[in-house]
Structures are given as C-alpha cells and as structure tokens.
Amino acid sequence: MTNLLLSIDAGTVDWSRAQFALTAIYHWLFVPLTLGLAVIMGIMETCYYRTKRQFWKDAAKFWQKLFGINFAMGVATGIILEFEFGTNWSNYSWFVGDIFGAPLAIEGIVAFFMESTFVAVMFFGWKKVSAGFHLAATWLTGLGATVSAWWILVANAWMQYPVAFHFNPDTMRNEMNLDSFAEIALSPFAVTKFCHTVSSAWIIGALFAVAVSCYYLLKKRETELALQSLKIGSIVGLAASVITLQTGDQSAYEVAQVQPMKLAAMEALYNGGTDQGLTVVAWLNPFKQPDYENEQEPALRIAVPYALSLLSTRDIHGYVPGINDIFNGGYVNPVSKQTELSIEEKKERGKAAILALKEYRQLKAETRGRQPAPAQELRLGELSKRLDADMKYFGYGYIKDRADLVPYIPLCFYAFRAMVGLGTLFTVFFLLALFLIYKKDVTAAKFRWFHIAGIALLPLGYIASESGWLVAEFGRQPWAIQDMMPTWIAVSNINSGSVMFTFFLFLALFTTLLAVEISILLKQIKKGPEYNS
Numbered sequence: 001m002t003n004l005l006l007s008i009d010a011g012t013v014d015w016s017r018a019q020f021a022l023t024a025i026y027h028w029l030f031v032p033l034t035l036g037l038a039v040i041m042g043i044m045e046t047c048y049y050r051t052k053r054q055f056w057k058d059a060a061k062f063w064q065k066l067f068g069i070n071f072a073m074g075v076a077t078g079i080i081l082e083f084e085f086g087t088n089w090s091n092y093s094w095f096v097g098d099i100f101g102a103p104l105a106i107e108g109i110v111a112f113f114m115e116s117t118f119v120a121v122m123f124f125g126w127k128k129v130s131a132g133f134h135l136a137a138t139w140l141t142g143l144g145a146t147v148s149a150w151w152i153l154v155a156n157a158w159m160q161y162p163v164a165f166h167f168n169p170d171t172m173r174n175e176m177n178l179d180s181f182a183e184i185a186l187s188p189f190a191v192t193k194f195c196h197t198v199s200s201a202w203i204i205g206a207l208f209a210v211a212v213s214c215y216y217l218l219k220k221r222e223t224e225l226a227l228q229s230l231k232i233g234s235i236v237g238l239a240a241s242v243i244t245l246q247t248g249d250q251s252a253y254e255v256a257q258v259q260p261m262k263l264a265a266m267e268a269l270y271n272g273g274t275d276q277g278l279t280v281v282a283w284l285n286p287f288k289q290p291d292y293e294n295e296q297e298p299a300l301r302i303a304v305p306y307a308l309s310l311l312s313t314r315d316i317h318g319y320v321p322g323i324n325d326i327f328n329g330g331y332v333n334p335v336s337k338q339t340e341l342s343i344e345e346k347k348e349r350g351k352a353a354i355l356a357l358k359e360y361r362q363l364k365a366e367t368r369g370r371q372p373a374p375a376q377e378l379r380l381g382e383l384s385k386r387l388d389a390d391m392k393y394f395g396y397g398y399i400k401d402r403a404d405l406v407p408y409i410p411l412c413f414y415a416f417r418a419m420v421g422l423g424t425l426f427t428v429f430f431l432l433a434l435f436l437i438y439k440k441d442v443t444a445a446k447f448r449w450f451h452i453a454g455i456a457l458l459p460l461g462y463i464a465s466e467s468g469w470l471v472a473e474f475g476r477q478p479w480a481i482q483d484m485m486p487t488w489i490a491v492s493n494i495n496s497g498s499v500m501f502t503f504f505l506f507l508a509l510f511t512t513l514l515a516v517e518i519s520i521l522l523k524q525i526k527k528g529p530e531y532n533s
Helices: 010-051 054-087 090-124 131-160 181-185 188-219 223-258 260-267 307-313 323-328 343-366 374-398 409-439 445-474 496-527
Strands: 165-168 173-176 278-283 299-304 479-481
Touching: 010 054, 010 131, 010 188, 010 223, 010 445, 010 496, 054 090, 054 131, 054 188, 054 223, 054 496, 090 131, 090 173, 090 181, 090 479, 131 181, 131 188, 131 479, 165 374, 188 223, 188 409, 188 445, 223 260, 223 307, 223 409, 260 323, 260 409, 278 307, 278 409, 299 307, 323 343, 343 374, 409 445
Parallel strands: none
Antiparallel strands: 165 173, 278 299
16 A cells, blocks of 8 residues: 555456445435335334224334335345445455444444344234334334444445544554544534435435325225325425435535535536535536536536525635635635645645655564664654654545546536435425325325326435435545545455456346335235234
8 A cells, every 4th residue: 555656457446336336326225215114104103002093003014014125125235235345445444444344333233133123023023012012113123224324324424524533554554543433423424414314215215105105096095094194204204305405405514614526526616716606507518527627617507696605614705616726725624724735735745645654664664573773763753743744645645647536527416406406396295295185185086196296206216315325425536535545545456357247246136136126015015005904
C-alpha cells in the first residue's frame, strides 16, 4: 500500500465493484419490504390484541406469511454481501477492519439472533404463548430487523464520514480511538442515514400493502381486509413520507458539509458560489460525463432560486462549491472552518503521507529487535507527526488524474431526481388514498383508476429506493473510505476472471431467488388469507 506505483488489475477492480453493486442492489430489493411489512403486521396484530376480533388475527397471519417469504430471501443475499468484504475487498478489510468489523459483528451476534429468535415465536407460537407475548415477539422481530439495519448503516456511514479513529503505522491499520465507539455508533451521519433509510423502507411496506389491497378491490374480493390494509398502509406511508422528507433534507445538508463532490454531482454544479438555486430539471446526456471544466451549467436548467444554498448551508446566501471550486480549493470548509486545499495540494500531501509511512516502516524493520539509535528515534517521531498531519489526505496520494475524483454525474443527477420526484408522488398518493377511504366509497367501480394506480406505484417505490442507494454509493466514488482509500487500493489481489465468473453466478442465483420470491408472493396473495384459523 505504501508503493505509489502499485500494479492494479483494472479488470479486478471493475468486476469487484460490479459484483458488490449487484449483490447490494438485489439485497436492497428484499430489505425495505422486510422493514416495511414489520410495521404493517405489527399494527395488524396490535388491533387483534386490543379488539380480540378473529378478523385481525387472520389479517395479521396473512401479512406475517408475506413477511416470512421476503425475510428468507433477504437473509440469503445479506450473508453473501458481508462475505464479499473479505473475498473481494481484503485490503479494505485489513485497513479498517478494527473499526468496520465492530458494528457488523454486533449486527450478526445481537440483531440477527434477536430477529431469528422472535420470528420463530411469531410463526409457530400462536397456540403456545400468550397473546401479549406473541404480540411482543411480532414487534421484536421487526425491531430486530431494524436494529440489524442500524449497525449496517453505522458501518456504511463510517465509510462515507470516518470519525473517532487513528492510524497505527506499526500495524498498518486504522484503529478506533479509546472510548470512541459511541461516537461512531451515534455519528450524526449514521443517525440521519438510518432514519432516512428506514423511513423510506416503511414507504415500500406501505406501497406493498396498498398494492395488495387494490388488487383485491379490483377483483372484488377480501373487501374488509383490503379496506383495513389500505387504511393502515396509507397512514404508515404518509407518516413515513413526512419523516423521509425531513431526514432527506438533513442528509443533503450533511452531505454538503463532508462530501461536497457528491452534492456537486447530484446537482451537476460545475461552478458554485453564493445564492445557489436547486435544479428541478435540466438536460444531461445520460451516456456521457459532461465537460464540467468548460461548461457553466447543464442545458435547459430550471432551478428554484436560493434553494440549494439554503439546503446546503441553512442560509439562502450561503456558498456552495461546484466541481471546479473543489478542484481549485480556496473556500472555507464548513466543518473544519479552514480554507480548503486544492486537489493538487491534497495529492502532494497524500504522497507525502505515503512516503512517510514507507520510510517509517523501513526504519522500524531496520531496528527490529534492538533499541533505535537517537537519530533514528528522532526521525521516527518526525515521521509519526507527519503521518498524523497528512493522513486525512492519504488516499489522494493514489489519485493520478483529478477527473477520477468526479463521480459519474448523469447517474447521480438523474437518480437523485427520481428519488425526490417519486417520493413527492407517493406523499400525494397517500393523501389522496386517505381522502378516498374516509370520504368516498373506494370500493366502487368508478375508482378502478385508483386501484390500478395503487398497483402501478409499487415498482416505482423500488425504483425510488434503489435510486437513493445509487446516489449514496456512486456519489462517493472513487472512495471506498472518504478521502483515505480509493476503490482500486481496497480491492483484493485476485484474478479478474474469478470475480467475473462469480458475478454471473450470483446474477443467475439472485435473479432466480427474486423470481421465486415474486412467484411465491403472487401465489400467496392470490390465495388470500385463511379465515377462522
């Protein structure tokens, strides 16, 4: 890692990234529905616990069955995803494993065992435990899944905003500061990411409940289940939409503070400044990185005046750097309150950190087993101080072309607008659904258009959810760890052919799993609930 002329197999990097993206995208098809249905089925069983009506018990069992089908598929892809850190990204795992591994270990030991224990009680304990205990098991199953998401998102947030650590040149590892675990676990970046991600997952669960309900209304069957599920789904969806909107605003603000290049890519902001407007629509060629160094702004741009400055700085006149401003530096960093260095200066300091580490390791090797001479001791101290000062720019030492620091702008730009636009659409739809439920006879044939819309919105929910992850992960490229480790340094030293083979193997496996889940879910929905069981 200390050699500036590392021989990198570009194919290994590309296929490893593709494989990890494939696994994450498929995994995220299952996770939000798990988190969302946990709320739906919990509310259903709570209604049964309070009313003792057999209908609510049957309804709860129906939604729990759909939850269980999806839960099993999510576990399969999640396990593979975590193993890939060791198989495909071993340099990354070595470099930050002492920090990154902690939340993942807690997720596996505590959260996963918690949800797997209570899910058994939920499915098989109806006649074996009290109604109160069973209700608790249902909610704890959902809580376990949510806690599992918490620790995974803590790990992901640390990659995007590393805090509470120091680099140990003797072990070549980043290590957590003493008594700093809470600082990592409760990082503002992690808290906001968790709240935004989980609330968006509740929207998926709500859309699923609405879609199933609308299917039954179209078929003129299971009317009571459809009406009650539609009502609960719309209430959950509207509440989740409001939370997602608020946490999304906070997330964008935090991205502006610590990942300005991601924000610039999301906005296709080439040249920043004060009084910046938030782009509503603009034209970017989706198949080509724009010429951001020579263009002033995207073509056909329509923006809300001052909104980007307000979003990024909480001041309508605030300064927002564009891509070229980040390249050139000279503006005040909102976190450190210091003047930001240019990319060239960061690259020089990164190279200095790499060379200092190399010299430190050589001196340590020369003095292994004996006391260093005074001059060597002094030099080791100097190198250690230099590392402390420049380590935050360590990753820039591996950057050859500053263009590598710019994410693919069209993907970030359009994915962000898909997420926000569809999120707004869902909010309006849930409001409309509640109006029709409480003011109209939503079962009437004249509302067939509403039933069709409710079904059609479900795939759009997944598009919005996946778009959010595309923004989060593609937007931070080229960094595996923000500013400290590019992806081509994090990758394992394996043959690209092996990764390519497993990519297509996983593609076939995950596609099969998805097809099987959809088939089973559709059969179960078509069958409907089992009444008076």
